[in-house]
Amino acid sequence: MCGIIGYIGYDNATPLLIEGLKKLEYRGYDSAGVAVHTGNSLEVAKAKGKLYALSEKLQKIPQLVGNLGIAHTRWATHGEPSEQNSHPILSMSGRFAVVHNGIIENYISIKEELLKKGIKFLSDTDTEVVAQLLDIYYDGDILSAVIKVINKIEGSYALGITCAERPDELIALKKASPLIVGVGEGENFIASDATAIVHRTKDIIRLEDEEVAIVKADSIKIYNKNKKEISKEIVHIDWDVAAAEKSGHEHFMIKEIMEQPKAIVNTIRPRIKDGKIVFEQDGFNLSLDDLKNINKICILACGSAYHVGCVAKYIFEKTLRTPVEVEVASEFRYMKPIVDGNTLVVAISQSGETADTLAAIKEAKDLGARVLSIVNVVGSSIATCSDNVIYTWAGPEIAVATTKAYSTQLCVIYMLANYMAEKLSRINSDLYSSYVDNLLNLPSKVEEVLKNQESIKALAKNFYDCKNVFFIGRNTDYSVSLEGSLKLKEISYIHSEAYPAGELKHGTISLIEKGTLVVALATNDALFDKMISNIKEVKARGATVLLLTTEKHRAEAESVSDYCIYIPKISDMMMPSLAVVPLQLFAYYIAYLKGCDIDKPRNLAKSVTVE
Numbered sequence: 158m159c160g161i162i163g164y165i166g167y168d169n170a171t172p173l174l175i176e177g178l179k180k181l182e183y184r185g186y187d188s189a190g191v192a193v194h195t196g197n198s199l200e201v202a203k204a205k206g207k208l209y210a211l212s213e214k215l216q217k218i219p220q221l222v223g224n225l226g227i228a229h230t231r232w233a234t235h236g237e238p239s240e241q242n243s244h245p246i247l248s249m250s251g252r253f254a255v256v257h258n259g260i261i262e263n264y265i266s267i268k269e270e271l272l273k274k275g276i277k278f279l280s281d282t283d284t285e286v287v288a289q290l291l292d293i294y295y296d297g298d299i300l301s302a303v304i305k306v307i308n309k310i311e312g313s314y315a316l317g318i319t320c321a322e323r324p325d326e327l328i329a330l331k332k333a334s335p336l337i338v339g340v341g342e343g344e345n346f347i348a349s350d351a352t353a354i355v356h357r358t359k360d361i362i363r364l365e366d367e368e369v370a371i372v373k374a375d376s377i378k379i380y381n382k383n384k385k386e387i388s389k390e391i392v393h394i395d396w397d398v399a400a401a402e403k404s405g406h407e408h409f410m411i412k413e414i415m416e417q418p419k420a421i422v423n424t425i426r427p428r429i430k431d432g433k434i435v436f437e438q439d440g441f442n443l444s445l446d447d448l449k450n451i452n453k454i455c456i457l458a459c460g461s462a463y464h465v466g467c468v469a470k471y472i473f474e475k476t477l478r479t480p481v482e483v484e485v486a487s488e489f490r491y492m493k494p495i496v497d498g499n500t501l502v503v504a505i506s507q508s509g510e511t512a513d514t515l516a517a518i519k520e521a522k523d524l525g526a527r528v529l530s531i532v533n534v535v536g537s538s539i540a541t542c543s544d545n546v547i548y549t550w551a552g553p554e555i556a557v558a559t560t561k562a563y564s565t566q567l568c569v570i571y572m573l574a575n576y577m578a579e580k581l582s583r584i585n586s587d588l589y590s591s592y593v594d595n596l597l598n599l600p601s602k603v604e605e606v607l608k609n610q611e612s613i614k615a616l617a618k619n620f621y622d623c624k625n626v627f628f629i630g631r632n633t634d635y636s637v638s639l640e641g642s643l644k645l646k647e648i649s650y651i652h653s654e655a656y657p658a659g660e661l662k663h664g665t666i667s668l669i670e671k672g673t674l675v676v677a678l679a680t681n682d683a684l685f686d687k688m689i690s691n692i693k694e695v696k697a698r699g700a701t702v703l704l705l706t707t708e709k710h711r712a713e714a715e716s717v718s719d720y721c722i723y724i725p726k727i728s729d730m731m732m733p734s735l736a737v738v739p740l741q742l743f744a745y746y747i748a749y750l751k752g753c754d755i756d757k758p759r760n761l762a763k764s765v766t767v768e
């Protein structure tokens with residue numbers, strides 16, 4: 158995600174800020190910028206792309222020198238990656254410069270209000286409303302202005318602020334997005350994580366939600382929302398910088414697995430307003446007539462994104478009763494596809510750059526289809542060439558094996574299916590409301606599953622020397638099996654296959670022998686008994702069975718299988734989000750025990766830009 162650093166002290170801020178941004182590069186970004194108070198005014202430099210582009214630019218701006226500044230690496234969410242959208246964002250008068258991590262969920266309504274007052278906006282970002290509000294609220298009392306902003310904005314934020322009229326202070330505040338104050342001698346810092354400043358100071362203060370820090374070179378004052386000054390503990394941190402980049406985790410993959418509840422919140426929360434699913438922030442322009450005209454949905458994707466499509470088929474068909482085809486994008490072009498102006502093509506891609514998916518989209522568009530893409534990387538090629546885009550807002554995914562992007566893609570599918578069903582009056586209001594409640598509960602349920610991390614690690618010890626593994630399931634459990642199997646094989650190099658549970662006996666069961674591991678998924682109550690029969694079939698041929706099910710079935714699960722993993726219950730539609738997490742952890746710990754290069758498995762690339 159984006160990175161923030163701010164400095165006030167005795168040194169020239171500019172090189173220090175660039176140094177700090179370099180330490181935050183691991184978080185992923187697509188543009189960067191700095192604002193420095195020169196003593197007279199705020200000077201800003203920004204550049205799209207990597208930090209060297211910003212550094213090159215800075216060489217041509219020698220006047221960008223001062224003892225106070227803020228800087229940012231931006232990973233685009235609202236507004237494409239561009240110089241204009243990169244931070245620091247200035248207010249219309251140029252009086253305030255703001256850097257921001259997070260999402261201001263109600264920025265559209267605030268922006269509309271400010272536009273009516275004649276305020277001009279220069280960027281497409283949600284952040285700009287903060288800069289403009291500060292301009293309006295500020296009358297010489299900075300704390301009051303900041304608190305008014307807190308009372309106005311909703312969502313998550315870590316904010317660093319400088320004011321042209323206040324050359325000796327830096328302002329910081331946060332809500333649901335981390336921000337720390339670094340305590341130095343004759344100098345102080347703010348940062349989104351300690352990595353950016355740990356080479357300069359290891360003494361930090363962690364800000365809590367809605368606290369405001371007013372930071373000068375020789376003092377730090379922290380206030381609560383009632384403007385009351387509060388005392389905070391200074392914590393001495395003592396870890397190495399490399400570990401910090403992964404927030405203490407050994408690999409990006411496990412970090413990203415653990416980040417899933419937060420990523421899901423970011424995907425879902427801004428899109429639920431007053432009990433309704435809305436795609437307001439996505440500029441969604443499918444009218445009711447457009448929706449009525451859709452007689453087929455065609456999903457195009459590759460790899461794990463294709464597996465999301467496989468889950469989506471069950472969900473769309475059940476909720477909308479519209480036929481759905483899911484196609485591996487690399488095959489689509491060569492099959493004389495049957496799509497036309499009444500087909501909604503849903504393309505799914507984390508990177509937004511997968512060449513096969515991109516080519517398939519172009520083919521579908523040539524045939525007259527309308528393309529809605531579900532993408533993580535803002536401004537990517539797939540996003541740009543689609544008619545509509547829903548961003549997953551999962552944050553940058555660095556490990557090659559996808560986890561949090563997969564999970565957030567699933568969430569968009571749940572929302573889209575219910576959104577369309579509601580618009581088309583194909584769902585009753587009680588059921589719709591219960592799905593919305595389930596969506597809001599999903600992050601805490603995923604959190605609950607993650608608490609089983611240690612027991613899954615212990616389970617993995619029994620299986621890391623396996624040669625072949627079979628994953629079986631029915632309905633959406635089968636689709637999740639596909640993903641569990643891919644996760645395992647791609648990072649641990651253990652051969653694995655996923656099968657619909659009822660299909661194994663039509664051939665593949667001949668491969669089961671004594672000790673072959675079969676991972677059985679049975680999270681759908683209506684299909685549990687059928688799954689038990691399939692488990693008995695493989696057990697009779699000597700398989701060792703690891704069963705993933707819900708607590709409700711504990712007694713029977715224990716009687717038929719060798720090992721069990723239990724997950725909480727949520728609506729059947731959303732069970733894939735809970736079922737996939739133990740499978741990600743299982744794959745991770747098996748690969749870990751085998752000593753594999755987890756974040757960069759052999760032969761694989763994060764973004765596959767060749768057909």
Ligand code: F6R
Binds near residue numbers: 460461462514558765
């Ligand atoms: C597997 C994985 C890949 C991608 C696939 C599509 O863990 O990450 O299978 O899902 O290469 O990539 P995107 O989603 O970027 O189009």
